[in-house]
Amino acid sequence: MRWRLPSAPDANLRHYPDGVKLTGIEFSPAMLEIARQAAADLSRTIDLRVGDAQALEFPDESFDTVVCTLALCTIPDDRAAVSEAKRVLRPGGRFLLLEHVRSPNAAVRLCERLLDPLAVRFEATTSSENRFDHLHAEGFEIQQQIRSKLGFVERIAARKPAGQVAAV
Numbered sequence: 764m765r766w767r768l769p770s771a772p773d774a775n776l777r778h779y780p781d782g783v784k785l786t787g788i789e790f791s792p793a794m795l796e797i798a799r800q801a802a803a804d805l806s807r808t809i810d811l812r813v814g815d816a817q818a819l820e821f822p823d824e825s826f827d828t829v830v831c832t833l834a835l836c837t838i839p840d841d842r843a844a845v846s847e848a849k850r851v852l853r854p855g856g857r858f859l860l861l862e863h864v865r866s867p868n869a870a871v872r873l874c875e876r877l878l879d880p881l882a883v884r885f886e887a888t889t890s891s892e893n894r895f896d897h898l899h900a901e902g903f904e905i906q907q908q909i910r911s912k913l914g915f916v917e918r919i920a921a922r923k924p925a926g927q928v929a930a931v
């Protein structure tokens with residue numbers, strides 16, 4: 764079984780079961796180094812590479828699961844990243860995501876809007892109304908969608924349809 768994650772902070776790494784083959788990509792060498800250290804601290808062997816989620820270097824249908832946490836919000840062409848995730852997933856493979864989104868709570872929403880300029884300035888990220896629209900557009904089947912943290916964190920488990928083959 765092979766998994767991929769955009770970057771590999773300690774918070775994610777400790778949840779992967781033993782025996783799972785992990786591959787991680789990250790745009791920033793500095794962030795990749797943090798992931799490397801986290802992997803070493805947990806004694807996990809991971810294939811960690813500098814890479815671009817918008818243009819993955821992996822073959823079609825080469826992963827069972829793609830995990831993407833707090834990354835779509837910073838990727839310039841997030842539709843391309845979703846499309847690439849679909850391409851590298853085997854039919855029936857799972858796409859697991861965690862993102863910050865616009866909260867339905869008016870007070871939290873106001874805070875998010877006020878913080879957006881700072882977030883963009885320092886992290887190149889924003890909260891979004893429709894972060895996951897691209898999943899529907901790319902034909903993923905949404906299996907589970909969970910809001911938490913006053914509605915500003917959303918987790919999604921999606922699946923690439925089993926009958927869908929990679930485009931040529």
Ligand SMILES: C[S@@+](CC[C@H](N)C(=O)[O-])C[C@H]1O[C@@H](n2cnc3c(N)ncnc32)[C@H](O)[C@@H]1O
Nearest residue numbers: 770772789790791794815816832833834837838
């Ligand atoms: C908010 S951080 C989240 C890091 C990590 N995924 C986590 O859950 O803690 C977003 C990360 O996405 C990375 N990133 C931005 N654009 C990317 C791209 N095109 N390909 C791969 N990684 C990218 C950034 O370098 C940054 O480390």
